[in-house]
Amino acid sequence: MTDQPLDAVFRTKEVSKIYDVGEIQVHALREVSVSLYEGELAVLLGPSGSGKSTFLNILGGLDHPTTGRVWFRQTELTTASDRALTRYRRDHVGFVFQFYNLVPSLTARENVQLVTDVARDPMRPEEALTLVGLDARMDHFPAQLSGGEQQRVAIARAVAKRPDVLLCDEPTGALDSKTGTTVLETLRHINDTFGTSTAVITHNAAIQQMAHRVIHFQDGRIDRIDQNETQIAPAEISW
Amino acid sequence: MMQAIDKKLLRDFGRLWAQGLAIALVLAAGITVIIMSIGMSRALNESREAYYAQNRFAHIFAGARRAPDSLARDIRAIPGVLEVETQVRGHATLDIPGRTKPASGHLISYDPARPPALNIPILRSGRWPERPGEVVVNEPFAEANDFRLGTVFSVNLNGRKREVRITGTALSPEFIYTIGPGALVPQNESYGILWLPHEVLDAAFNMDGAFSHVSLALLPGTQTDDVTDALDQLLKPYGGTSSFDRSLQQSNAFLDAEITQLEVLAYILPPVFLGISIFLVNLVVGRIVLLERAEIGLMKAIGYSSWDICLHYLMLAGLIALVGIAIGVVAGSWLAHATATLYARYFDFPFLVFGVPSSIYAASALLALAATSLGASRSAIHAARLAPAIAMSPPAPPNFRRSIFDRAIDAIGFSQPARMILRSLTRWPLRAATTLFGVALAVAILVASSFFPDAIDDIIDKAFYQSNRQDVLLLFDPDVPLSGIADVRRLPGVLQVEPQQYHAAILRHGHLEKRLAVSTVSPKNDLARVVDDAGSVVAPDATGLLISERLATALDVRVGDTITTTFETGLRETFEIPVSGVVIQYFGLGAYLDHEHLNRLFRQDPRMSTVNVTLADPIYPEAFEEAVKELPGVMGTIDMTQNRMSFSDTISQNILIVTTIYAILGSIITVGVCYNAARIQLSQRARELASLRILGFSKFDVAKVLVGEVMILVILAQPLGWWFGAEIARWMTEGFSSDLYAIPLVLKPSTYATASLIVLAAAVISTLIVARRLGQLDLIAVMKTRE
Structure with a gap:
């Protein structure tokens, strides 16, 4: 792995994660060392159980590695306290999840507001929703929105705080290809417009064509990293 | 503008309203009981204190057969005595026009030239009596009998009937709870307090220059025992009945009992309700936290701190508490008012300082909040501690393993649904x-x-x-020779007669003592008997005392122990009497002696202080009652x-x-x-x-x-x-x-x-x-x- 420390937004060194599930131990990550760069859109590709989600959770400060070290810019996350990680997530990270994780009792606008209430320099919730093309559905509850719309609310919620990094775990996993495309276009748009470093997990190989780099996971290890010289628009991707 | 997390809180609460309300109601029940019982006991206590202070309720009370007025100076000289009030008091049967049922009255002398300095009665209407033939009666008695100012009735003053005209009505701190001799609940229609000009009572009871009742106010911090001992010594030559303090004053003692009951209620029931609320909140919030794992993870991922999350769920419990507090406060205040109205029927206060103190509201609200917070705390802390990545993954399935219990289930061969029930219970x-x-x-x-x-x-x-x-109880005061029973037997409609004696006495065992009336029973008694818990008739043996269980506890005596009994009647002698039996009873502190044995102890001819009577027609005893009014020596009758x-x-x-x-x-x-x-x-x-x-x-x-x-x-x-x-x-x-x-x-x-x-x-x-x-x-x- 070549390192360019000055430009790296994330850097990991020999990160391993072992889960105790019942009476067995699962090695989710095995000594992963990699960097993600400022402004790039990286796709993390691999089959289920290859360690992608665990890796993303550790980058996002949602989980601690069992061994190894992780840096966000100059800050080491592995030694950070829970309180510091909370502040880190609040100030720097936007998350998008496969199952949207919207709060069912809050409207689209209020779900976004959930973030803007605690962020340092957020957009207005309306602005974030307009960005994802949902200006007309702001006062709908999650149950009144389609899957694609819900995921776009989740993206609006993630970007509303103007995060430094956007971490997306299977953002299209629960969507059909047409709505999936809309969601990917939204991510592309955010990455282009704000230069937000974005990591997208998928096990859909077709999506890798829109990335700057593709990191392949296999059995908790990085199998290989591909550099895309040209990226194609999400609309042209077919799956 | 409201924060999104608070909107979530409100909507979650809205969604859970039925469960929340169910808990809030339990909580409200606890608050209701607190407000009602503590509020009412405070109201009673404070009204009483205010009334006592304003109207100078005495600290010590004593009676005497006939004590000279000059003795008052000696009484005032007892260390610690602040004020002395002497009066002539007595009992009389009353003859009220249009009323055939007997009524009796407690008579108190009133001197317009020297109004009482202690136990000051409050004039509620009219004016105080100024000359013979005038009377002021207690307000409840007047109301129950529909008396107006100017109503005339007769008082049987020591055998002489006198007509009196009502000039006013009054209330007294001595008679907040007015209960006639032998009655169990106030019967205002048949028992009244009468204030008569002092010369009338002086003449009727031969009390010129003498008194039969004394009340003392004490200086703060005075030992009442020292004063009662000194007072008893002074009154002894004049037929003094032993003095007593407020705790034995009848009206005050009933109030004490009532206040204690309310307090007991406040201490026993609310903890139960609060305890249940804690359990319920624990259940419900625990379940919500489990259901909202993903949302908790999300909020943490977004950047909400553990404390924010913890507070979020505590506030959910807090909202339940608020609803409970609101319902409890409304219901408690309403119930307290309803109880106050009920009390107004039994207790004669000139005013009821009613108002549940705000500190009680505040304390019960705090208790409710504390209970729900305690109930929610385990789950809220659990939520706060959830690592975000763990929170967003589904909880691990519960660890079902085969146990001995399952083998038992298999052996019995339950259906699958039955197994689901039993497994869930054990898991x-x-x-x-x-x-x-x-x-x-x-x-x-x-x-x-x-x-x-x-x-x-x-x-x-x-x-x-x-x-x-018995259908009727005739009271004689003072007691009369047993031969008088023949007169009673001759009254119209009388079937059975049975004499009894009551003697005021102090019972002592070691340092413990109780003042009460020792009554006599005879093995032949059929009308007034002592019945034990199991319903069988018991009687004292030939020479011993039969006492109630609560008296035995109060004096710490057992069968075979000896009680030092000082009678306040007859020759006022002291006897060592063995306890021959203990019986469980619910009214008063009973002590019984064999009728014959008492006569022997007193070295007297047989006497009687009451006669129990059964009538041929107890529903219409008019002829009997009319005849009783003419019988000499009868102080009163109890229907x-x-x-x-x-x-x-x-x-x-x-x-x-x-x-x-x-x-x-x-x-x-x-x-x-x-x-x-x-x-x-x-x-x-x-x-x-x-x-x-x-x-x-x-x-x-x-x-x-x-x-x-x-x-x-x-x-x-x-x-x-x-x-x-x-x-x-x-x-x-x-x-x-x-x-x-x-x-x-x-x-x-x-x-x-x-x-x-x-x-x-x-x-x-x-x-x-x-x-x-x-x-x-x-x-x-x-x-x-x-x-």
């Missing part, structure tokens, strides 16, 4: 135990409250139908038929109110516990139950699983509830017990059965409400939703 033992405990408390509250009617029935039966079976009726009426009315309230409270607890238990199961097992439906089980089969689990717990809770209810009832009877009366612990199978039936009904109804939701279960959606 979440804490939840099962919580539900079981909650239901048991509901049963307990019902048992503990509904034992009252049975207890009162028992009291009435023992006191009126087994012990005191026991009337006594029985008014006691039953008064008490049964109160009992009905109280038991209805407790039945409602018990049902609230049951609904709160069962509804929540079933709801939590439904949400926890929605997938499981939907799977059963998909596999082809009918709605009824599935409902059986849900209802079955709750009902098994409800049934298992019954014995625990019975036991706990009996314990609470026992605490209450102990707390209520005073020198005036005690409440027996009467727990009949029907009490347990009724409590269980109410709880079972409430449980079935609340579980069925939840089971109806099974019909609305969207099978596809449930199966598709992420765990």
Whole structure:
């Protein structure tokens, strides 16, 4: 792995994660060392159980590695306290999840507001929703929105705080290809417009064509990293 | 603008309103009892204190046969005495126009030139009596008899009938609770307090230059015992009855007993309700946190701190508390006012300082908040501690393993739904135990409250139908030779007569002492008997004292011990009398001696102080009553038929109110516990139950699983509830017990059965409400939703 420390937004060194599930131990990550760069859109590709989600959770400060070290810019996350990680997530990270994780009792606008209430320099919730093309559905509850719309609310919620990094775990996993495309276009748009470093997990190989780099996971290890010289628009991707 | 997380809070609360309300009601029940009982006991206490202070209620009281006025100077010289008030007092039968039933009065001398400095009566209407032939009566007596100013009636003054005209009505701090001799509840119509010009009483009772009653006010910090001892010494030569302090003053003692009862209520019941609320909040918030794992993870991922999350769930519990506080405050204030109205019927205050102090409201609100916070704290902390990545992944399935229990289930060969029920009970033992405990408390509250009617029935039966079976009681004061019984027997309509004696006495054992009336019984007695707990007649042996169990406890004596008995009548002698028996009784502190033995001790010809009479026609005793009014020496009569009726009426009315309230409270607890238990199961097992439906089980089969689990717990809770209810009832009877009366612990199978039936009904109804939701279960959606 070549390192360019000055430009790296994330850097990991020999990160391993072992889960105790019942009476067995699962090695989710095995000594992963990699960097993600400022402004790039990286796709993390691999089959289920290859360690992608665990890796993303550790980058996002949602989980601690069992061994190894992780840096966000100059800050080491592995030694950070829970309180510091909370502040880190609040100030720097936007998350998008496969199952949207919207709060069912809050409207689209209020779900976004959930973030803007605690962020340092957020957009207005309306602005974030307009960005994802949902200006007309702001006062709908999650149950009144389609899957694609819900995921776009989740993206609006993630970007509303103007995060430094956007971490997306299977953002299209629960969507059909047409709505999936809309969601990917939204991510592309955010990455282009704000230069937000974005990591997208998928096990859909077709999506890798829109990335700057593709990191392949296999059995908790990085199998290989591909550099895309040209990226194609999400609309042209077919799956 | 409201924060999004607060909107979530409000909407979550809105969604959970039924569960929240069920808990809030339980909480409200606790607050209601606190506000009602503490509020009322404060109101009574403060009204009393204010009344006593304003009207200078005395600290020490004593009577004498005839003490010279000059003695007052010596009494005033006793160290610690601030003020002395001497009066002439007496008893008389009254002849009220248009009323055939006998009435009697407590007479107090009034000197317009020197108004009383202690126990100052308050004039409520008219003016004080100025000349012979005028009288002021206590207001309740006037109201009960429809007297107006100017009404004339006769007073039988020591054998001479005198007409008196009412010039005014009054109230006195000495007579807040006015109860005539022999009566059990106030009977204002037949017993009055009369203030007459002092010269009238001086003449009637031969008291010129003398007094028969003295009241003392003491300097703050004075030892009352020292003063009563000194006072008794001074009064002894003049036929003084031993002096006593406020704790033995009848009206004050009844108020004390009432205030104690209210306080006992406040200490025993609210903790039960608050305890149940803690359990319920724990259940509900615990379940919500489990359901909202993903949302908790999300909020943490977004950047909400652990404290924000913890606070979020604590506030959810706080909202439940607020609803409970609101309901409890409204219900408590209303109930306190209702109780105050009820009290106004028994206690004659010129004013009732009513107003539950705001500190009680604040304290009960704090208690409610503390209870819900405590209930929510475990889950809220758990939520705060959830690592975000863990929170967003589904919880690990519960660790079901084969146990001995399962082998037992296999061996018995239960159906699959039955296995689901039994496994769930054994896998979440804490939840099962919580539900079981909650239901048991509901049963307990019902048992503990509904034992009252049975207890009162028992009291009435023992006191009126087994012990005191006379229709009328004639009181002689002073006592008269037994030969007078022949005059009574000759009165019209008389069937049976039975003489008895009552002698005021001080009973001492070691440093313990009690003042009471020793009564005589004879083995031949048929009308006034001593009946023990089991209902059999007991009598003192030829030379010993038969005493009530509470007196034995108060004096710490057993059968065979000796009681030093100082009589305040006759020659005022002191005897060492052995205790020959102890009997359980509920009214007063009874002590009984054989009639013949007492005559021998007193070295006197047989005498009598009361005669018990049965009549041919107790419902219409007019001829008898008219004749009694002419009988010399009769101080008063007690119509026991009337006594029985008014006691039953008064008490049964109160009992009905109280038991209805407790039945409602018990049902609230049951609904709160069962509804929540079933709801939590439904949400926890929605997938499981939907799977059963998909596999082809009918709605009824599935409902059986849900209802079955709750009902098994409800049934298992019954014995625990019975036991706990009996314990609470026992605490209450102990707390209520005073020198005036005690409440027996009467727990009949029907009490347990009724409590269980109410709880079972409430449980079935609340579980069925939840089971109806099974019909609305969207099978596809449930199966598709992420765990």
